[in-house]
Amino acid sequence: MPEPTYATFRSLDVPVVDADAHVQEPPHLWIDQVPARLKDRAPRVERRDGGDWWVFDDGKAAQPVGLTVCAGRSVVEYRRDGVRYDELRPGMFEPKARLADLDADGVWAQVLYPSVTLAGAKTYSEDRELQRYCVRTYNEWITDFCAGGQGRLFAQAIVPTTGIDDAVEELQWAIDHDHRGVVISRFPSGDLDVEPADDRFFGLAEEAGMPVAVHIGSFLRSNPNHKWRSPDDLRYLGDTGASKSGGHTLPVACDLLFSGIFERFPALNLVLVESNIGWIPTMLEQCDDMFLRYRWFTGAVEKMSLMPSEIFARNFWATFMVDTAGLELRHHLNLDHVMWSTDYPHSGTDWPNSRITMDRQFKGLPLDEVRKLVHTNARTLYRIDVPSA
Numbered sequence: 001m002p003e004p005t006y007a008t009f010r011s012l013d014v015p016v017v018d019a020d021a022h023v024q025e026p027p028h029l030w031i032d033q034v035p036a037r038l039k040d041r042a043p044r045v046e047r048r049d050g051g052d053w054w055v056f057d058d059g060k061a062a063q064p065v066g067l068t069v070c071a072g073r074s075v076v077e078y079r080r081d082g083v084r085y086d087e088l089r090p091g092m093f094e095p096k097a098r099l100a101d102l103d104a105d106g107v108w109a110q111v112l113y114p115s116v117t118l119a120g121a122k123t124y125s126e127d128r129e130l131q132r133y134c135v136r137t138y139n140e141w142i143t144d145f146c147a148g149g150q151g152r153l154f155a156q157a158i159v160p161t162t163g164i165d166d167a168v169e170e171l172q173w174a175i176d177h178d179h180r181g182v183v184i185s186r187f188p189s190g191d192l193d194v195e196p197a198d199d200r201f202f203g204l205a206e207e208a209g210m211p212v213a214v215h216i217g218s219f220l221r222s223n224p225n226h227k228w229r230s231p232d233d234l235r236y237l238g239d240t241g242a243s244k245s246g247g248h249t250l251p252v253a254c255d256l257l258f259s260g261i262f263e264r265f266p267a268l269n270l271v272l273v274e275s276n277i278g279w280i281p282t283m284l285e286q287c288d289d290m291f292l293r294y295r296w297f298t299g300a301v302e303k304m305s306l307m308p309s310e311i312f313a314r315n316f317w318a319t320f321m322v323d324t325a326g327l328e329l330r331h332h333l334n335l336d337h338v339m340w341s342t343d344y345p346h347s348g349t350d351w352p353n354s355r356i357t358m359d360r361q362f363k364g365l366p367l368d369e370v371r372k373l374v375h376t377n378a379r380t381l382y383r384i385d386v387p388s389a
Contacts, residue, residue: 011367012367012370012371012374012375013371014371014374014375014376015108015109015375015386016106016107016108016109016340016374016375017107017108017109017110017111017339017374017375017378017379017382017384017386018102018107018109018110018111018340018341018342018344018378019111019273019319019339019340019341019377019378019382020111020113020215020273020274020319020321020339020341020342020343021110021111021112021113021341021342021343021344021345022068022112022113022114022115022118022343022344022345022346023092023093023098023112023113023114023115023142023145024065024068024069024088024092024093024115024116024345025093025114025115025116025138025141026085026093026141027044027045027052027085028045029043029137029138029141030042030043030044030133030134030137030138031043031044033133033137033140033141034130034133034134034137035133038129038130038133040058041057041058041125041127041130042130042133042134043055043056043116043117043124043134045065045085046062047084048064048081049081049082050082050084051064051065051066051079051081051082051083051084052064052065052083052084052085053065053081054116056123056124056125057124057125057126057127057130060125061123063116064080064081064082064083065081065083065084065085065088066078066079066080066081066082066083067079067080067346067347068115068116068118068345068346068347069083069088069089069092069115069345069346070345070346070347070349071089071091071092071101071344071345071346071349071351072089072345072351072352078347080231088345089101089345091345092345093145095145095146095147095148095149095153096148098110098149098153099149099150099152099153101344101351101352102152104351104352105342105344105351105352105353105354105355106354106355107342107354108152108386109151109152109153109154109378109384109386110152110153110154110342110344111154111156111180111181111341111378111382112142112145112146112153112154112155112156113156113183113213113215113273114138114142114158114183115346117134117138117158118215118217118218119185119217119218119220120158120161120184120185120186120218120219121134121135121158121159121160121161121162121185122161122185122186128162128163128166131160131161131162132160132162132166135158135159135160135170136170136173138158139155139157139158139170139173139174139177139179142155142156142157143155143177143178143179151385151386152386154179154180154181154382154384155174155179155180155181156179156180156181156182156183156213157170157171157173157174157177157179157181157182157183158170158182158183159171159182159183159184159185159188161185161186161190162190163189163190164188164189164190164195164197164198164200164201167184167188167189167190167201168188168200168201168204170182171188171201171204171205171208171210172204174210175204175208175210179210180210180211180382180383180384181210181211181212181213181271181382182205182210182211182212182213183212183213183214183215183218183273184212184213184214184218184219185214185215185218185219186219188200188201188202192219193255194255194259194260194261198261199261199264199265202261202264202265202268203264203265205265205268206265206267206268209267209269209383210269211269211270211271211317211381211382212268212269212270212271213270213271213272213273214249214252214256214270214271214272214273215273215274216243216244216248216249216273216274216275217243217248217274219248219252220248243275244274244275244276244321244348245275245276245278245279246275246276246278246279246280246283248275249272249275250275250279250283253272253280253283253312253316254283254287256270256316257287257308257311257312258287258300258304258308260303260304262311262314262315263303263304263305266314266315268315269315269317269381270315270316270317271316271317271318271319271381272316272317272318272319273318273319273341274319274321274341274343274348275318276318276319276320276321276322276323276326277318277320277323277326277327277329277330277333277338278323278325278326278329279326280312280318280326280329280332280333281329281332281333284308284309284312284332285309287308287309288307288308288309291304291307291308312334313333313334313337314334316337317337317338317339317377317381318333318337318338318339319338319339319340319341320338320339320340320341321340321341321342321343321348322348322357322361323361324360324361327361327362327365330369335369335372335373336372336376336377336380337377337381338372338373338377339373339377339378339381340358340373340374342354358374
């Protein structure tokens with residue numbers, strides 16, 4: 001029988017790899033692990049108004065359990081707060097149960113990011129000692145979680161923001177413990193601008209073949225004109241829509257493109273996670289145009305040997321969830337560097353109906369291209385050993 005030209009979920013003949021999923025860290029993770037002198041300031045879960053909240057650094061920050069634990073809920077049941085851990089699916093924090101949830105969704109393997117500190121290591125604390133303990137505690141826990149995943153779960157280590165020495169140390173630890181990537185929320189020096197010292201980190205990542213990820217919701221510059229709105233403000237939906245269409249990631253991507261990092265480390269892989277892909281072709285077209293127009297008086301002609309779009313095609317990868325517009329523009333991207341994801345168990349997930357979402361998005365796409373999006377690209381980047389058929 002000839003190979004089908006267009007893809008449906010039933011026609012897929014490769015195991016599906018989810019390039020961006022999450023764990024929901026268990027409530028006693030840090031309290032049980034940090035030294036006694038830090039326990040009062042360690043992240044903990046408190047009950048507030050009938051729901052569980054994570055509290056950081058002895059109350060300096062707090063966030064509710066709600067929109068990061070939506071798997072299996074109808075959208076009419078989504079709540080920002082008022083959700084308790086005893087209501088959650090075990091697959092959010094137990095590896096055996098996670099595999100059952102993968103099977104229910106038609107997914108073979110997942111690349112895993114955190115939930116509680118998705119905004120970055122500074123969520124734990126600005127204090128160096130506490131942050132380093134919390135980062136290592138999470139990284140050790142996710143290592144054990146993935147070890148129970150029968151070769152189907154792959155960790156992304158958190159990198160601290162407490163200075164270049166700490167960042168390099170944690171990167172080396174992640175390499176030694178077979179993590180398949182790291183996620184940064186600042187440049188390795190701890191700043192929002194690249195520093196010469198950061199080369200130590202990026203050089204080691206390049207040498208080890210370790211992808212470096214920037215996840216949506218982190219790496220945000222302070223903006224006095226931007227307000228974080230509460231969900232009862234209608235503009236909250238505008239904020240979230242902007243973030244899922246590159247609103248937060250685009251400035252970071254441009255900074256990285258013109259940072260000089262990829263001139264010095266041409267084999268470094270940088271992953272833009274959960275910001276989708278439809279915005280990228282326009283950004284690249286404009287960056288190329290600005291480079292061609294301004295390269296002489298800015299001196300860029302002597303600093304960049306490739307066009308911005310060429311750097312992006314070589315060094316950048318991107319994940320998407322629901323982005324039919326982006327898929328229509330896919331040939332303006334390096335299709336070998338685009339990866340599908342579920343966002344499980346966050347509010348972007350369609351679990352256990354990802355197959356329906358896939359059929360809707362991939363309708364009319366050539367099967368060989370869909371294989372790349374749901375299997376080959378993530379398998380290649382993260383060195384995932386999954387069945388070939």
